[in-house]
Amino acid sequence: MVTAYINHVACTKHDMGRAHPESPARLAAIEDHLISSGIAGLLERHDAPAAKVSEVARVHPLEYIEAIRAASPRAGIVHLDPDTAMCPHTWDAVLHASGAAVLATDLVVERRASSAFCAVRPPGHHATRTRPMGFCFFNNVAVAAKHALEHHGLERVAIIDFDVHHGNGTEDIFSDDERVVMASIFQHPFYPYSGTENVAPNMANVPLPAGSDGKALRTAVEKIWMPALDDFAPQMVFVSAGFDAHVEDDMAMLRFTEADYAWVTQRIKEVADKYADGRIVSVLEGGYALSALGRSVVTHLKVLGGF
């Protein structure tokens, strides 16, 4: 079976200003590295549809969805918070980013692909049910997980988040939801300064101090993630795939390399193979050092696809 690669041109038009690190150049860097690595032709490409309001509404209240739509500017850039801004193309990008995650879920559940990667922006894991923040508007991976649970009828899904920032939005949405286990690592203390207090029992959170490298990742995965995932036996695995813990990424201060992303992807694949018939949907989150992002995504895709 194939590995699907899902994106949409709208995601390249969302622009929060020239100096903003969450830039269209990120997706261009990924495309460059797909070509230079020789894996571009091995992926099955899909254009993302726009998510339906009913799909997004499984996660975000209708009033929130409408408020984001209504905030869209006709021209220029409007800030929803100091980090998170909309241009005239943002609303379209937001819908297609979540739509990509929904399509990825359909492809994998219906066995039209063994795994799928969504090369989308804006990212999603900081978006809570009712608040945009940290470059995020709709929580793409949460929309996908709810689609698997409530449309496809799955009973247990895992969400694995290796972005350098804590996925506070995903935690807000799924805390105490017995259908979901979330396993994450994140630099701490660091934005968004969450994930260590009043943590729900279905959250396997591992805060890592600044300077932690791939050894700390491996210890966290083996000691904390794997027991939680083995206990839970997920029927499908979602990944919030942020690559901003890379040593070259100065957004944060962890020291992962491509070899670490290959290793963690392999461990995720082993969990999916053991419990979930191999089903993995991975959705891009952060990653701001352009070359490191491109190389890391290629590494992730090579392991996902077995290339």
Ligand SMILES: [Zn+2]
């Ligand atoms: Zn991040």
